Amino acid sequence: MFGSHLGDDGLMGKLLMVEDYEPDNIDGCSPLAKHVDASESWIILIERGGCGFVEKVRNMQASGAAAVLVGDPWYDLPITMYASGDTSDVHIPSSFVARSQYNGLRQAARDAGSKGLNIKLVRNEYYELPFLDVLFITILSPMLMMGFIYVLYRLRLRQHRLRDLAPTDFVNSLPVKTFYHSKYREGEPAECAICLDDFDDEDELRVLPCRHQYHVKCIDRWLTTRKKFCPICKQNVCPVSESSPLLSSRLRSIV
Ligand SMILES: [Zn+2]
Ligand SMILES: [Zn+2]
Known part of the structure; x- marks a missing residue:
């Protein structure tokens, strides 16, 4: 929900795993102490948690990233990275990756060894429009909440009624x-x-x-x-x- 979108050609880059590069900063909650080599296009992989998504991406952008991937160490569920406030200073693309993709990337980087892993980010048409997310947040979740409150109300009513009756x-x-x-x-x-x-x-x-x-x-x-x-x-x-x-x-x- 912030930064630039990928173009039709996608984005090619070398994967940099912060967990190897700077293990103390695996969640990217502060800029990298040592900036990456600017002659390469780096796609930096960091981990979810510790601070907000936009803060992570901002830090990696400041450290020289061409794009950022935020991996989820806990859940295998793709989510949209939301951010509040002005995010116009973020100009690189970023994406969330669920646990299995995250682990897949880490394994592939390990397998590639010292020569490094080149990856290409491509646009996924299905996730391009966060329409479903917006629909969920604006319409479905208040409806679910109201439904839940209604069920609770009916249960309370039934409980009260039962309390007035003899078994x-x-x-x-x-x-x-x-x-x-x-x-x-x-x-x-x-x-x-x-x-x-x-x-x-x-x-x-x-x-x-x-x-x-x-x-x-x-x-x-x-x-x-x-x-x-x-x-x-x-x-x-x-x-x-x-x-x-x-x-x-x-x-x-x-x-
Ligand atoms: Zn009587
Ligand atoms: Zn009678």
């Missing part, structure tokens, strides 16, 4: 009794406060801890999909450990 297993464990008019006692409710139907003989009634009674299917649906509270007296049907494991463990630790 099905627990509801199933609450006692059930069969209603008979013959066993009806004065003062007891004779109708289901949810569906407002009178209890009939042999109706299955769920008895909540507060002693309020409802049709099994009415109260089970209420407790597992609406609220874990008794519709009449609002008492929580779940013991603390059932409704809020976090709270109960805190209480236990306090005790």
Whole structure:
């Protein structure tokens, strides 16, 4: 994203590996102490990390490089080298090379030995326009971020909803009794406060801890999909450990 682009003919040069030439400066974060021989065209290979891309290229340009390659020692992923601020002083081309290319270049330079390795940089039409990068940064990444936030929001909402409900297993464990008019006692409710139907003989009634009674299917649906509270007296049907494991463990630790 800075410096000059390669021409149609590409760029021919001799590879200079800073890791051999000046091992302390392998990342190119300072200019080479000894400038390269100006009679040759040098393509200088340095390593990613330590400082910004443009700083590296600037340093190598000041050291006499015709072009710069920045190798990634960690990842095998090509990236575009971005830079902030004014980069108009950078006039040489530079390119990032992913780990396998980086290691390939180093090996080739080793194999070439003392006679040195001549390489030619050519334009890659596919990477010429960083269109995909720009698209990713301006559109896709905010969309991904928003999608992520939305998923988190839905998860939180679901968690909150679940916290307001009674677990099905627990509801199933609450006692059930069969209603008979013959066993009806004065003062007891004779109708289901949810569906407002009178209890009939042999109706299955769920008895909540507060002693309020409802049709099994009415109260089970209420407790597992609406609220874990008794519709009449609002008492929580779940013991603390059932409704809020976090709270109960805190209480236990306090005790
Ligand atoms: Zn009912
Ligand atoms: Zn109740």
